[in-house]
Amino acid sequence: MSSPSTVSDxxxxxxxxxxxxxxxxxxxxxRPRVMAVSGVAAGLADHLGVSALRVxxxxxxxxxxxxxxxxxxxxxxLMPMRAGDTTPTRRVxxxxxxxxxxxxxxxxxxxxxxxxxSLWVWxxxxxxxxxxFRFWSTLPWVWTVTVLATSAGVWAGAVDRDDPARGxxxxxxxxxxxxxxxxxxxxxxxxxxxxRGGRAVLxxxxxxxxxxxxxxxxxxxxxxxxxxxxxxxxxRDEQRAAMAAHLHDSVLQTLALIQNRSEASSEVSRIAxxxxxxxxxxxxxxxxxxxxxxxxxxxxxxxxxELDFPVRIDVVSTGSSAERASGELAAAAREAMLxxxxxxxxxxxxxxxxxxxxxxxxxRDRGDGFDPAAVPADRWGVRESIIGRMRRVGGSAxxxxxxxxxxxxxxxxxxxxxxxxx
Numbered sequence: 001m002s003s004p005s006t007v008s009d010x011x012x013x014x015x016x017x018x019x020x021x022x023x024x025x026x027x028x029x030x031r032p033r034v035m036a037v038s039g040v041a042a043g044l045a046d047h048l049g050v051s052a053l054r055v056x057x058x059x060x061x062x063x064x065x066x067x068x069x070x071x072x073x074x075x076x077x078l079m080p081m082r083a084g085d086t087t088p089t090r091r092v093x094x095x096x097x098x099x100x101x102x103x104x105x106x107x108x109x110x111x112x113x114x115x116x117x118s119l120w121v122w123x124x125x126x127x128x129x130x131x132x133f134r135f136w137s138t139l140p141w142v143w144t145v146t147v148l149a150t151s152a153g154v155w156a157g158a159v160d161r162d163d164p165a166r167g168x169x170x171x172x173x174x175x176x177x178x179x180x181x182x183x184x185x186x187x188x189x190x191x192x193x194x195x196r197g198g199r200a201v202l203x204x205x206x207x208x209x210x211x212x213x214x215x216x217x218x219x220x221x222x223x224x225x226x227x228x229x230x231x232x233x234x235x236r237d238e239q240r241a242a243m244a245a246h247l248h249d250s251v252l253q254t255l256a257l258i259q260n261r262s263e264a265s266s267e268v269s270r271i272a273x274x275x276x277x278x279x280x281x282x283x284x285x286x287x288x289x290x291x292x293x294x295x296x297x298x299x300x301x302x303x304x305x306e307l308d309f310p311v312r313i314d315v316v317s318t319g320s321s322a323e324r325a326s327g328e329l330a331a332a333a334r335e336a337m338l339x340x341x342x343x344x345x346x347x348x349x350x351x352x353x354x355x356x357x358x359x360x361x362x363x364r365d366r367g368d369g370f371d372p373a374a375v376p377a378d379r380w381g382v383r384e385s386i387i388g389r390m391r392r393v394g395g396s397a398x399x400x401x402x403x404x405x406x407x408x409x410x411x412x413x414x415x416x417x418x419x420x421x422x
Contacts, residue, residue: 365408
């Protein structure tokens with residue numbers, strides 16, 4: 001039985017407040033690779049967990065005060081892009097929006113500079129009659145056309161050129177139309193030289209000429225970047241060729257000598273063989289596509305088998321074929337190579353022959369041989385992974401092997417797509 005003092009102390013003991021729930025994990029602040037214009041609003045919305053429309057509305061309201069534009073530019077400059085291999089693309093055609101605005105401003109400039117009749121006479125006869133250039137009413141239109149047309153041309157050359165949804169042709173069209181808009185501005189301003197004086201007209205021409213220079217500078221900058229990238233690529237290729245020649249004369253010959261002086265099943269030969277394959281692939285193959293061709297896939301698979309089994313596999317290819325690494329022929333060949341490496345070992349030869357009518361793959365080993373008819377029913381490697389797979393896709397698989405006789409040969413044949421249609 002507890003004492004009264006103990007009970008009273010427990011009754012007055014303060015209760016600890018519950019710990020607040022942990023905040024959910026926030027998405028890192030980064031711009032998406034598929035964006036509307038710059039990805040700033042979408043990146044902030046994902047980071048804060050709100051809708052992108054709300055962030056865009058806030059940017060518009062803050063932009064009316066001027067502070068929002070500075071904050072937007074700051075985020076655009078410093079906010080990183082999300083990791084990925086795809087090229088950034090934009091859903092909104094910014095260049096065409098700016099060019100449309102420049103066209104509307106150009107129409108306003110034409111209406112403000114003179115009436116339609118006098119302009120029509122001037123364009124047809126070259127005589128300016130009834131032309132009345134109202135300077136203070138047309139100057140805002142000149143600035144508007146110049147800024148919008150210049151922005152469209154620079155944006156198309158600097159941003160849209162690398163966009164996979166647009167490309168260089170789109171950039172060239174936008175730059176041409178932007179230059180045409182600036183030329184029309186010059187044609188409207190020049191005829192006023194007699195009325196306003198040459199110095200005033202020269203001051204007006206500075207604005208559109210500066211815009212044309214900016215458009216040309218953006219195109220020249222892109223051309224300069226392409227030249228620099230090409231030069232860097234040539235220098236890199238020359239260095240790679242020099243390195244390949246040096247390694248071929250030293251390291252590759254040493255690895256080949258180690259293989260010739262050791263047995264195929266020895267650990268030293270396996271390691272030397274694997275290192276030679278990796279070094280040759282790094283020097284000569286370059287970046288292979290995700291779905292490579294059949295010879296490349298079987299060579300890579302042979303190198304992986306040599307690391308796991310005491311075997312040396314030589315892959316030789318003749319002719320040409322359209323078979324890919326993701327096809328059934330490649331899968332059946334890999335299964336046959338695995339069986340040869342697992343059960344026979346030693347030296348294994350893989351011969352690929354491509355022709356116009358069919359593609360044949362021969363896998364030969366120097367093992368003890370076996371009887372294909374005596375394979376147990378529960379062993380599906382030969383029956384289904386090789387023979388059944390080739391039969392299902394319209395090909396054939398033939399296994400030649402005799403017990404107690406050295407060597408087994410697996411022949412895989414796949415008709416080409418044209419031959420199958422015939």
